[in-house]
Amino acid sequence: MEVSIAAAEAVKQCNVDVISAYPITPQTHIVEKLSELVANGELDAEFFCVESEHSALSVCVGAAAAGARAFTCTSSQGLALMSEITYIASGLRLPMLMILANRTLSAPLSIWNDHSDAMMIRDCGWIQFFVENGQEVYDHVFISYRLGEDRSVLFPVIINMDGFILSHVIEPIELIEQEKIDQFLPPYQPLYRLHPDRPITMGAYALPSIFAETKKAQEVALRSSMPKILETWKSFGDMTGRYYSPIETYKAEEADTLLVTMGSFGETASVAVDQMRKEGRSVGLVKIRLWRPFPFEAFKKATLHAKQLVVIDRAVSVGACGPVASEIKAALYGESIRPSIYNFVAGISGRDVAPSDFIKMVDKAEVEIEEGNREGFEIYGVRE
C-alpha cells in the first residue's frame, strides 16, 4: 500500500469532520485520496477546496474553534504560506492534525525531500513527530488525534514524514480494525467552542501586561504534555503491539559512537550500524521521533555514555549548523561529561544517503574528533 494512501485511510478512520488543503507535491496523494473518499460517500466530512495554504489552515482553525475534528496536509512552500496560521492554531490551543510531507524550501526550486520546511516552523508550538516508515505514519494519525484532543493537552499536532521517500513508497502496512479505532479515539469533546448559545472570544488582543503570562502558560502546557504523549503511545501499543517512544535506540547501549538521525534516515542508518558492528566497531543508532516537546531526559539517557555523537541533519540553519545538532548541543551542555558532537548535513533536497554514506560519515567524524575537532560541522558529499 502506498504510504500516502494509508495516511488518507487513517484520516478516514478517525472520522474527521473537516478536510482543508491545497495541492502541493509531495503531499498530493493524501488529499487526493481523501477527496475521493468524501466524494464517493465513504467519509462524511466537509472537504474545502481553498485558494491557498494560508486559507487551508485558517479553515482548520475555524473548524476546530467550532468543535470539529480537522485535518490538513502540506509541504515546503505550502507550509511557508501557512506558517502565519501555525502559530495561531497552537496559541489558541486548537487540536488538529497536519501531515507534513517534508520537502525542501526554495531557492533553488526543488520538489525533493529534506527537513527545511519543518525547521522553518520549529518554534510554532505544535506537537511535532518525525516518523520513520509508512506504518508509523498510519499509526500516528490515531495517536495524534487522541493526544491533541486530550483535555490535558489541547495542542495541534504535526506528523513529519519524508516526502517521496515515505509519501510515495509502497510498503506493507498493517491496518487496524475500525472497532478498535473507535475505542481508541473517542469523538472530539472540545473544552471551549464557538457557539451562539454561549458566546466567547477566541484570539483576542493581548497587551504587554498579559502576553508573557499567555506564552508561559502555552510553553508549560506543551512541555507538560510529555506524560500524556508517553501514555498515549503506551495505550496504542497495548492495542496493536507496536510501542513507540520519543527516542528510539538501535544497538546503542555501550556503543562508543552513536549516529543520531530523525525521520526516514533511521532505517538506512540501522543497516549501516549492522555492517559496522560486523566489523567489530562500537557504533549504535539513536533516532529522534519526538521533536517538540523535545525529550531532553530520554535523549540524555540514550546518549550520555557515548564518546561521540555523529548527528545527521537533513536541513541547515544557514550561518550556524544543523538544527538538530544545535538542539542536542544545548541539551547536553549542562552535563559535566558529555560526548563530542560532529554534525553532518546530508540528503538535502532528496539526495540519496546510502548505508555506505553513513559509514563514511562515522569514519570521518571519528578521525576528526581524534584529531581534536570536537564540534565539526559540514555539508556531506559536496563536490569540491
Add this chain to the structure above:
Amino acid sequence: MERGVVKEMTKPEYEWTWKELPVGNVILEPGNASQYRTGDWKTLKPILNKELCVHCGLCYIYCPDMAYHLDEEGFFIADLFYCKGCGICSKECPTGAISMVLEEEK
C-alpha cells in the same frame, strides 16, 4: 448592553497569573471589552461649548469609538472612559463647539 452599565470584571488583566488563564486565552465573559478603559490613551480631551452646540449629532456619528452619548438635556457628550482623544468630533463639528484641550488642564 446598556450604556454606562459596566459589567463586573473578574479582575483587571494585569492581575492575572499565568496559571489562572483559560486554555488558549479564551475570553469567557461576552462583552467585557466594555470594561476596557481606552480613555487613558488620550492627551487631548474634547470640551463642549453648549452655547455653540446645535445638537446636530455629527460628533456622535463620526466618533470612531462610539464614545458619545445623548444626555438628559439633549447634548451629545463624550464618555472620557472610552474617548481616545482623536479629535475627529472637534474637526467635524460645524459650529466649532468642541475644542480639544490638554487633559491635565481644566
